[in-house]
Amino acid sequence: MSVFQTYEQNNAAYASDFDKGALPMPPAKHVAIVTCMDARVEPASQLGINLGDAHVIRNAGGRAQDAVRNLVISQRLLGTREILVFHHTDCGMQTFKTEQLRGIVKDAAPGDSAVVNAVDKFDSFLEFTDVEGSVTEDVVFLKNHPLILAETTVTGWVYDVKTGKISRVV
Numbered sequence: 137m138s139v140f141q142t143y144e145q146n147n148a149a150y151a152s153d154f155d156k157g158a159l160p161m162p163p164a165k166h167v168a169i170v171t172c173m174d175a176r177v178e179p180a181s182q183l184g185i186n187l188g189d190a191h192v193i194r195n196a197g198g199r200a201q202d203a204v205r206n207l208v209i210s211q212r213l214l215g216t217r218e219i220l221v222f223h224h225t226d227c228g229m230q231t232f233k234t235e236q237l238r239g240i241v242k243d244a245a246p247g248d249s250a251v252v253n254a255v256d257k258f259d260s261f262l263e264f265t266d267v268e269g270s271v272t273e274d275v276v277f278l279k280n281h282p283l284i285l286a287e288t289t290v291t292g293w294v295y296d297v298k299t300g301k302i303s304r305v306v
């Protein structure tokens with residue numbers, strides 16, 4: 137059985153007693169969380185976020201630079217006014233350099249100029265070495281970004297995948 141079949145069954149059970157269909161579109165807590173796509177990170181349970189409460193914006197590393205498009209929509213159209221940068225320990229972004237990843241992609245498609253051109257368009261895959269450093273960098277980036285509202289409360293956090301605990305960095 138493929139994973140999608142399992143998920144299809146799970147959803148049938150979920151929808152069978154679903155009673156949240158009247159929730160409004162804007163997040164009730166006026167908050168956006170920028171976090172990593174890591175499979176061990178699940179802000180809803182780790183932070184106690186209920187359906188309809190928050191925008192959870194995910195990408196590799198939870199990098200703010202990748203989240204700006206989402207945050208403009210979140211703030212200007214859907215009323216969020218607080219941002220949590222939520223990175224985590226043992227992140228995959230600490231395991232490679234952009235040049236290495238470019239090499240992996242190119243080596244898998246020898247002589248394919250479309251692949252070379254496409255992967256070279258990424259100046260950086262936004263990897264990092266120090267998770268507290270990445271959190272601080274992203275909070276500063278958002279606080280100084282011209283498209284992020286000046287009155288936004290921006291905090292930075294690290295989630296520990298071994299203990300399940302969070303700690304505030306900034």
Ligand SMILES: [Zn+2]
Pocket residue numbers: 172173174196197198224226227228229
């Ligand atoms: Zn990660």
